[in-house]
Amino acid sequence: MAAIAEPTTGIKKNYLTAIQEALAEEMARNSDMICLGEDIGILGGAFGCTMGLQDQFGPQRVIDMPISEAAIVGSSVGMALNGKTVMAEMQFIDFISCGFDQIVNMMATYHYRTAGEVAINVTLRGPAGGYGGGALYHSQMNESWFCHSPGLKVVVPSTPYDAKGLLKACLRDPNPCLFYEIKQLYRDSKIAEVIPDEDYIVPLGSAAIRRPGTDLTFVTYGQNVYHCLQAADILAEKGYSAEVIDIRSLVPLDEQTILESIKKTNRVVVVNEAPKTCGYAGELVARINEFAFEHLDAPALRVTRLDTPVPWVQPLELFVLPSVEKIVETATRVLRF
Amino acid sequence: MAITASQTNPPQSNLLPDGEPLPSSQLSKEDHLEILRQLYLARYFDVRLIKEKKRGRLRGTLYSSHNQEAVLVGSLFGLKGTDWISPIHRDMPAFFMKDLRAGWDNNDRIGLTIEQVCCQVWGKQDSPGRARDNWSHIGSKSKRIIHSTSMLAGTIPVAAGVVYADRLNGGDAVVLTYNGEGSTAQGIFHEAINFAAVHKLPVITIVENNHWAYGTPTNLEYSQEDFARRADGYGIPGLIADGQDVFDVYDKVMMAVNHARAGKGPSIIECKTYRAYGHGDHDDDRAANYRPEYDAKATYKDDIEHARRDPIDVCKKKLVSLGFITQADADRHVCEYKSADKTKDEDFPPEVVAYLKRGVEYAVKNPVPPAEEGGMWVFRE
Numbered sequence: 001m002a003a004i005a006e007p008t009t010g011i012k013k014n015y016l017t018a019i020q021e022a023l024a025e026e027m028a029r030n031s032d033m034i035c036l037g038e039d040i041g042i043l044g045g046a047f048g049c050t051m052g053l054q055d056q057f058g059p060q061r062v063i064d065m066p067i068s069e070a071a072i073v074g075s076s077v078g079m080a081l082n083g084k085t086v087m088a089e090m091q092f093i094d095f096i097s098c099g100f101d102q103i104v105n106m107m108a109t110y111h112y113r114t115a116g117e118v119a120i121n122v123t124l125r126g127p128a129g130g131y132g133g134g135a136l137y138h139s140q141m142n143e144s145w146f147c148h149s150p151g152l153k154v155v156v157p158s159t160p161y162d163a164k165g166l167l168k169a170c171l172r173d174p175n176p177c178l179f180y181e182i183k184q185l186y187r188d189s190k191i192a193e194v195i196p197d198e199d200y201i202v203p204l205g206s207a208a209i210r211r212p213g214t215d216l217t218f219v220t221y222g223q224n225v226y227h228c229l230q231a232a233d234i235l236a237e238k239g240y241s242a243e244v245i246d247i248r249s250l251v252p253l254d255e256q257t258i259l260e261s262i263k264k265t266n267r268v269v270v271v272n273e274a275p276k277t278c279g280y281a282g283e284l285v286a287r288i289n290e291f292a293f294e295h296l297d298a299p300a301l302r303v304t305r306l307d308t309p310v311p312w313v314q315p316l317e318l319f320v321l322p323s324v325e326k327i328v329e330t331a332t333r334v335l336r337f
Numbered sequence: 338m339a340i341t342a343s344q345t346n347p348p349q350s351n352l353l354p355d356g357e358p359l360p361s362s363q364l365s366k367e368d369h370l371e372i373l374r375q376l377y378l379a380r381y382f383d384v385r386l387i388k389e390k391k392r393g394r395l396r397g398t399l400y401s402s403h404n405q406e407a408v409l410v411g412s413l414f415g416l417k418g419t420d421w422i423s424p425i426h427r428d429m430p431a432f433f434m435k436d437l438r439a440g441w442d443n444n445d446r447i448g449l450t451i452e453q454v455c456c457q458v459w460g461k462q463d464s465p466g467r468a469r470d471n472w473s474h475i476g477s478k479s480k481r482i483i484h485s486t487s488m489l490a491g492t493i494p495v496a497a498g499v500v501y502a503d504r505l506n507g508g509d510a511v512v513l514t515y516n517g518e519g520s521t522a523q524g525i526f527h528e529a530i531n532f533a534a535v536h537k538l539p540v541i542t543i544v545e546n547n548h549w550a551y552g553t554p555t556n557l558e559y560s561q562e563d564f565a566r567r568a569d570g571y572g573i574p575g576l577i578a579d580g581q582d583v584f585d586v587y588d589k590v591m592m593a594v595n596h597a598r599a600g601k602g603p604s605i606i607e608c609k610t611y612r613a614y615g616h617g618d619h620d621d622d623r624a625a626n627y628r629p630e631y632d633a634k635a636t637y638k639d640d641i642e643h644a645r646r647d648p649i650d651v652c653k654k655k656l657v658s659l660g661f662i663t664q665a666d667a668d669r670h671v672c673e674y675k676s677a678d679k680t681k682d683e684d685f686p687p688e689v690v691a692y693l694k695r696g697v698e699y700a701v702k703n704p705v706p707p708a709e710e711g712g713m714w715v716f717r718e
């Protein structure tokens with residue numbers, strides 16, 4: 001449901017470039033926009049997402065902050081309160097916990113407690129996700145903390161096209177948004193793609209069908225989209241046709257696209273890499289039960305991380321995270337029900 | 338303000354009782370020689386890791402402690418084994434150098450072994466944390482090393498809790514927490530030191546001021562010219578140490594330790610030094626670009642000039658001047674002023690090379706933990 005069709009000719013761009021472009025273009029079109037974060041100016045960001053921005057827009061609009069996530073979030077809220085559009089970077093999304101109170105109590109509730117007087121246009125973005133040997137504090141997917149805090153929009157793009165279009169949508173949305181970047185995808189050349197030169201957004205709350213199918217629906221986001229696509233390949237060899245839905249936006253959620261798919265397939269498996277208990281996968285399963293109640297031929301199941309942190313060394317890390325094998329296994333169970 | 342030997346700031350923080358000699362003046366010749374050996378060991382550990390990483394044998398990011406060894410050796414040397422420490426990412430050698438003075442091969446010393454630390458670096462099962470978390474995120478309750486997370490300054494309140502409990506248990510332990518100057522911007526840094534100050538807890542905060550926090554220079558992290566002055570806000574002493582001079586670090590830390598053990602409470606010691614390379618090994622090339630311009634115009638220019646003195650050179654000069662070694666001894670193994678890639682094994686005393694070799698060989702042979710361990714130890718059963 002992209003606003004502009006994806007072009008097929010031109011230079012392929014990776015996920016990181018898409019983010020760099022979104023930030024630079026929004027800074028250029030919105031003179032009220034400010035970027036702040038740790039090492040985003042002189043260095044251009046730990047991963048280079050803000051490379052060149054300070055040279056282009058100056059240190060007043062691209063601020064190297066002291067190492068305080070609480071001050072980064074709180075001062076972003078103040079800037080937004082006084083009319084600015086703010087992009088605040090978390091060097092790794094894991095460190096967002098150090099700014100937790102400012103996010104869930106100050107930022108998320110602002111609109112509500114002021115009876116709509118104040119809208120806080122802050123986008124908090126940062127690298128997230130496991131499968132990279134980042135260990136406990138450089139691998140987290142902690143999106144459910146924020147989905148559980150009313151007033152925050154939560155977005156997880158899995159492609160360069162979406163990364164650019166969703167980031168622009170967040171930066172133009174009057175509400176606080178959390179934007180999870182999958183760091184394993186930043187420089188992944190396999191997913192690099194041609195993206196439009198002209199301005200476009202991907203609207204928040206619109207899911208994408210990554211692969212059509214008729215027998216089972218995978219509902220997923222982030223890098224698990226690619227695991228589900230691989231699982232769908234394996235299932236295809238066994239004669240099953242699986243549809244893969246990338247929800248992209250967790251809050252708000254595009255229930256309609258999921259419902260339409262389930263009407264067709266009647267079976268669903270939800271996949272994400274966060275811990276199982278109280279994770280967003282559980283929320284998806286519960287919602288599917290509510291809105292697709294009469295269309296399900298089998299209970300909706302989920303594949304998630306075990307209820308553990310993400311350990312460092314590879315065998316342990318892969319043991320706790322969802323794998324293609326685990327996804328195929330669960331899908332097979334649902335298909336045979 | 339530039340560093341001068343024994344300078345303290347603010348003035349109330351001269352912690353030496355009148356007429357008392359500097360702690361380092363009480364060190365024996367043997368102690369002096371051991372301190373030099375430990376500096377070599379810290380340097381060699383770092384050099385070896387940089388080389389191993391370049392050869393693709395290690396995973397993860399390497400945060401070099403090159404040029405900051407005097408802070409580690411000088412602060413650890415006077416501690417009792419029963420004291421606690423809380424190192425962070427740039428302090429990897431601290432894990433095996435704690436209580437090293439009790440003997441490099443002493444199995445009863447209260448610090449991790451070189452084998453354990455190498456197993457951690459290599460991601461092997463005999464790491465004290467069984468390689469569940471990476472690099473410096475290890476510790477040991479029995480060896481009195483607090484286990485850090487990535488969250489900067491996050492262990493300071495833990496350190497305060499540890500020594501609070503130690504006091505109730507009738508102990509006399511102090512705790513040294515290590516922090517980069519950038520990490521001091523975290524709210525928890527303030528909250529924890531404030532608590533420690535109120536209860537006069539023996540918490541000594543070492544600020545390793547290497548003038549860069551990743552890609553951000555000191556003047557964008559805090560506005561005091563000398564960080565140590567912040568101590569005044571807590572009503573505790575703040576000391577400045579020359580981070581290149583192992584004996585100055587030793588003196589300042591021992592003043593703070595004696596103060597803390599006497600029940601007089603916490604202190605902050607700012608050790609002025611300079612980061613040798615990039616933030617991590619992934620950042621070396623970029624750092625070469627982003628640093629010079631800011632350093633040239635910075636208010637801390639003098640401090641950086643000062644920190645160009647290699648701590649091993651500074652130590653050797655002192656030992657020569659005291660007559661504990663000859664110039665020929667000093668020139669036997671020369672690693673000072675050489676970057677890791679220009680450094681050879683012959684630039685270090687053979688016992689240092691052998692010590693690390695032992696650790697590396699053990700780690701290389703040690704297995705990776707079995708995959709199922711990923712699901713274990715969420716709760717104590």
Ligand SMILES: Cc1ncc(C[n+]2csc(CCOP(=O)(O)OP(=O)(O)O)c2C)c(N)n1
Pocket residue numbers: 038067069091095098426427487488489516517518519520521545547549550551612616
């Ligand atoms: C809460 C938190 N925010 C951000 C980071 C990312 N980070 C890791 S090290 C570092 C710079 C630390 O600088 P400094 O404290 O001066 O220590 P140095 O690396 O110079 O020794 C940053 C920003 C982190 N680990 N924890």
Ligand SMILES: [Mg+2]
Pocket residue numbers: 517518519545546547548549550551
């Ligand atoms: Mg620093």
